[in-house]
Amino acid sequence: MTFNLSYAFFNKYQRLLIIAALLPLLMVKGQAQQLSFNKTQVEQGYRFHYQWLDHSKIKQEISFTLTSAGLFERFRNFKNYQNSYAQKTILRRIKKHMQKNPIAGVQIHYRQQQNNFIIEARGLDKNNVSKAYQELARVEAKITREYLKETYYQAFSNHEQLSGIKVDHVSMANDSVADLKALKPIILEQVSIENIRKATNYVLGFVQSIPYDTLESRLTSSGAGFNPPLQLLWQNQGDCDSKMTLTAALLRALMPRIEMVLIYIDGHAFIGINIPAKAGEVTIEYEQITYLLAEPTGPALLPLGQLAPESELAINQGHYIAENYHEVIAKQPAVPVSEQDK
Numbered sequence: 001m002t003f004n005l006s007y008a009f010f011n012k013y014q015r016l017l018i019i020a021a022l023l024p025l026l027m028v029k030g031q032a033q034q035l036s037f038n039k040t041q042v043e044q045g046y047r048f049h050y051q052w053l054d055h056s057k058i059k060q061e062i063s064f065t066l067t068s069a070g071l072f073e074r075f076r077n078f079k080n081y082q083n084s085y086a087q088k089t090i091l092r093r094i095k096k097h098m099q100k101n102p103i104a105g106v107q108i109h110y111r112q113q114q115n116n117f118i119i120e121a122r123g124l125d126k127n128n129v130s131k132a133y134q135e136l137a138r139v140e141a142k143i144t145r146e147y148l149k150e151t152y153y154q155a156f157s158n159h160e161q162l163s164g165i166k167v168d169h170v171s172m173a174n175d176s177v178a179d180l181k182a183l184k185p186i187i188l189e190q191v192s193i194e195n196i197r198k199a200t201n202y203v204l205g206f207v208q209s210i211p212y213d214t215l216e217s218r219l220t221s222s223g224a225g226f227n228p229p230l231q232l233l234w235q236n237q238g239d240c241d242s243k244m245t246l247t248a249a250l251l252r253a254l255m256p257r258i259e260m261v262l263i264y265i266d267g268h269a270f271i272g273i274n275i276p277a278k279a280g281e282v283t284i285e286y287e288q289i290t291y292l293l294a295e296p297t298g299p300a301l302l303p304l305g306q307l308a309p310e311s312e313l314a315i316n317q318g319h320y321i322a323e324n325y326h327e328v329i330a331k332q333p334a335v336p337v338s339e340q341d342k
Helices: 002-029 068-072 083-100 126-150 169-188 196-209 229-235 240-254 309-317
Strands: 033-041 045-053 059-067 107-113 116-122 153-157 163-167 260-265 268-273 283-286 289-294 321-325
Touching: 045 068, 045 196, 059 068, 059 169, 059 196, 059 229, 068 169, 068 229, 083 107, 083 116, 083 126, 116 126, 126 153, 163 169, 169 196, 169 229, 169 240, 169 321, 196 240, 229 240, 240 260, 240 268, 260 283, 260 289, 260 309, 268 283, 268 309, 283 321
Parallel strands: none
Antiparallel strands: 033 045, 045 059, 107 116, 153 163, 260 268, 260 321, 268 289, 283 289
C-alpha cells in the first residue's frame, strides 16, 4: 500500500513538473484574437469588416463586399448527405440510362433492400449476362461519381483505411475562388504578393482569428457542421475543415498557380504550400513535391511552418491523408439536382 501511494504521488508530481515546463511554451504561442466583426447590407450584397491581432500582436483589419449570389446561391446544392436519398437518386439515373441504352438479349431487374439497391441481369446467354454486369458496374460507378461531385461530396478513406463520404473540399474551394477574388487587391494593399510568406501569414492570421467551431466526425457527420467559405465568413465561425477550405480558396485567389495540398488527420485538418522551408519548419513530401505546412484553424497563432503538437505528431507518424489542390479547374459551379431526380 505504501508503495502504491508513493508511486501515485510521484506520477502526480511528475505530471505537474511537465505541465509547469510546457506552460511557458504554450503561452509564447499566443491565442488568435478577433477584435471586431460586422456586416452591413449594401447595394451589391453585404459589406464585411474584420479586425484582429496578428502573430506579432499588431492590429490588422480588412473590409470587403461579397455578392448576395455568392453568399446565398453558390452552394444551394450543398446539403447534409443522406445515403437513402442518394441511393434512390443513383438507382433512378441508372434505370434511365439503361432504358436509353438497352443490352440486347438481357433483361435488367431492380429492387430496393433497405438503404441499398440490387440490380440483376437475366438472360439465356451467360456471356451476354456477364457483359451486362460489367456495363452496369461501369454505369453505376460513373453515375455515383457524378452525383457526389454535383452535391459536393466524395468517397474518402482515412489513414486507417476507414471509409465514408466526406465533403469535397477541393471543389468547394475551387467554386469559391471567383467570389473571393474581390479580396485580392485589398489584401495586396497590406502585403506584397512578391512576399509569399507575408501574404500567407496575413491570410492565416485572419482565418485563425475567426471563432472556431468543433469538427464533427468527417466520415459519419454527413457534412453536418461544415460551412462553405462564404458561409463561414457570413456566420463568422467554422470548424477546421471549413477554415482549411476557406484558407485554400483565399490563397488560390491570391496565387492562382501555387501548388497546395489539403491534409487530414483524425479530428483535424490543415494545408501544405509548395514554397521553400526555413530551418526547423514542418514539411511533408507528397508525390515528389515538398510542402510547407500551415495551421489555419486557430485559436493558436501559428505562422507558416509551425503546427500544433498533435498535428506534428500525426505527420511524423504518417497518420494523415493528403489531397492535391493544384490549378483551379475551369468549370461552372454545379447545376442543382433536377426536379425529376428529387
